[in-house]
Amino acid sequence: IFKVTGTEPQVDIYDLAGRRVAGLEPTATGQQRQYTWDGLDSTGNTVTPGIYFLRVDLGADAGDDKALRTIAVAY
Numbered sequence: 921i922f923k924v925t926g927t928e929p930q931v932d933i934y935d936l937a938g939r940r941v942a943g944l945e946p947t948a949t950g951q952q953r954q955y956t957w958d959g960l961d962s963t964g965n966t967v968t969p970g971i972y973f974l975r976v977d978l979g980a981d982a983g984d985d986k987a988l989r990t991i992a993v994a995y
Contacts, residue, residue, distance in 0.1 A: 927978065927979040928946070928953075928979075929946075929953065929976055929977065929978050929979065930943070930976070930977040930979065931943070931944040931946075931955045931974070931975070931976050931977075932944065932974075932975050932977075933957055933972050933973070933974060933975075933991070934972065934973040934975060935967075935970075935972055935973075936970070936971060936972075936973075940962070941961045941962065941967060941972060942957065942960065942961055942962050943962065944956070944957055957974075957991070959993055967993055968993075969993050969994050969995050970992075970993060971990055971991070971992055971993075972990070972991045972992075972993060973988055973989070973990060973991070974988070974989045974990070974991050975987070975988050976988075976989075
């Protein structure tokens with residue numbers, strides 16, 4: 921993602937039922953942001969194996985500012 925200014929992207933993990941499992945906080949390195957998920961839900965418990973959705977919302981005023989991807993969790 922290039923030239924995003926004035927807003928911090930919102931990155932969340934959802935289960936297949938659409939429930940928010942976790943919100944990810946960025947680690948900053950200059951102008952770059954990195955988001956890492958450790959497989960824990962918002963209460964600190966390990967999620968069950970399965971498929972989850974990663975949703976990125978840039979909060980832009982116009983254009984295609986959202987992305988949805990799948991993540992597989994296996995132990």
